[in-house]
Amino acid sequence: MVSQRGAMSARSVGLSILSLVSCFTLPAASAQLTSNGLSVTLNHVYYFISPFSSGRVLVKPTAFSAVPQVFGFKPVTVVQGAIAQEALPSLFANWTAIDDVFQPAFAQAIFLSGSGPWLTKRKIDTRDLSTILSINDTSIPSGPYFLEMATGSLYPVYRLYEDFAGAFLEPLIPTPDGKFQVLSAQIPGSASLTVGVPSRLYFTKTAAKPLAGVRLGVKDIYRLAGMKGSNGNRAWYNLYPASEKTGPAVQALIDAGAQVIGLQKTSQFANGESATADWVDYHAPFNPRGDGYQDPSSSSSGAGASIASYEWLDIAIGSDTGGSIRGPSGVQGLFGNRPSHGLVSLDNVMPLSPTLDTPGFLIRDPYLWDVANTALYGGNYKSLAKTQVKYPTKIRTLYFPDNPESNAAATIITNFANALAAFVEGTIEPLDLETSWNASTPVEAAGTPLEEFLETTYATLITKEQTSLVRDPFYADYAAIHDGRRPFVNPVPLLRWGYGDTLSEADYEAAKRNKTVFMDWFNSEILPPVDNPAQCSSGFVLYLGSQGGGNPRNRYGSAPGVPVGFNPGRISVFAEVPDSVFPLGQVSLRSEISNHDEFFPVAVDIMAAKGCDGLLVKLAQDLVEAGIVTPPLAGGTVTGGDILMKRRAEEKGVKEVRYVEYS
């Protein structure tokens, strides 16, 4: 998209190196002065001017005299493609509706492609006469820019937003060499970071770039070229240099046109942590739903909190080893997928357990979900969006409520199962995994009951794999430059790694074997695939996701423990089957924090046979079309609305509290 990129000239930031140096008799020293971009305000909207130019136009430094200027920059608009001048007002009205970055104030100075050169003055909006010049570099995309008057360089515009949910580790902008650098901007707001989003107008969706302009948050375990990463650990962030290379998973999304806007917080080393006690190195993101003080779940916490909070963010890539996408999706009322295992390389991603790790999305829009999955998983994902599917009719439920009237969440979940059954013209049957296991126990399990067979499997795999792949090299590298010291590690990963040290290689081999035995059993006895691609899976297995609030972050929790035991959330972990969260609605519960009734998300998890990831997304789309599922919105509830802590006092006429001296 960008040609003739270059850093802003020193002149543009109002400094003259030569005159400074000549005042003193100093030894000749080189001064490398680089612009990190500029932060400006246009009609009360915060913008960031990229330091990397998109190209140049021919313009007199005195042009557009009526347009305001800061540091030699003026807001302008580029319009490419054949369009009549008369149609510009309609075009700009459309742009304002689809893009949160563009505003009419950019359109006082317009560069219009076509047969120039010509100079016109036209009434584009009701207030001002716009000046129109011609542009003949078609490589500069349409949209708002800041024009450096002295050079004619056009710089892309980012709108700045506050990260009030504390979801980001570091916001970023792309650099011309295909890498990233930290966004250098700060606006007022909750004493939190500032995130920049590029204009949506710069990007055009094509077959090769189906994610063009889609704004993406990336969990801070995926390494990005030019950026440091932390894995949720401050010692790690400081110890290691910025990455050379973006890993293939995120690169696939970038190649499809996605715009990475920042690294997002993970609980430490992608282990399960509870807000607030376990998050020692960094503070846990804020779940915006309900009273705003429910645990955001982990480990893809920044991903979930941001997609639930920010309309200006489209998708977030997280990872799921033991529930790290499903947990945050559920408690924040989002779609989220733990995919079939092994769909895409996780090179340059910090592992928890390669045997179990999976990359997936947290998202509000089930249509974008399909496009993003296609870009991420490539040929290993079969999109069924445009296919006439034949849904499996066998629906089985795990631990669903016996009495649908027992509480509001039970009613929502039961109604959903019934609606799903009616939709696929199928039947619902409770699944008793233990009875099925007893009836067809694999010979390798030698009669061991299911829960005993899998009791320590997860804990063994994650702790043995992460200690050797992550902890050991980290400790060695840290000790080498810190006189033998050990880095600080949060209580949860520290305890888990310690557990790993008590295990033998034989325990590890047993865990791998048990996992495989269960997988083979589940994928043949319970949820086998079918040969018909329009159906893919022999059935759906449902289990309970979020059932409303009740996990406030201001609790004094108990000490962390080893994640032993078996539960429905472990099935997909071991069996490698896709397991997606569908947001179903919300329940009203009394909040002890706000002393008021608040709405909290309710969600269900749906599994299909291994490799049937596309079927679950198609199901989400069809259930939305049938009115059975409603796509969630960003906001204080799944149907949108103010986020409690963000309600503006000024708008309600609240005045400043003034303190007077007590006498």
Ligand SMILES: *[C@@H]1O[C@H](CO)[C@@H](O)[C@H](O)[C@H]1NC(C)=O
């Ligand atoms: C258009 O492009 C040509 C050749 O690149 C250049 O000479 C000319 O000045 C350009 N005109 C304008 C108005 O930018």
Ligand SMILES: *[C@@H]1O[C@H](CO)[C@@H](O)[C@H](O)[C@H]1NC(C)=O
């Ligand atoms: C603006 O959008 C409307 C409705 O989609 C469309 O009819 C119209 O042609 C658009 N205007 C321009 C200039 O693209």
Ligand SMILES: *[C@@H]1O[C@H](CO)[C@@H](O)[C@H](O)[C@H]1NC(C)=O
């Ligand atoms: C499964 O078998 C074990 C013994 O191997 C038994 O203790 C357990 O009660 C059985 N469970 C069910 C649900 O039949």
Ligand SMILES: *[C@@H]1O[C@H](CO)[C@@H](O)[C@H](O)[C@H]1NC(C)=O
């Ligand atoms: C594996 O299964 C055996 C029973 O066959 C059990 O004794 C052992 O604890 C299991 N180990 C792990 C790590 O899963």
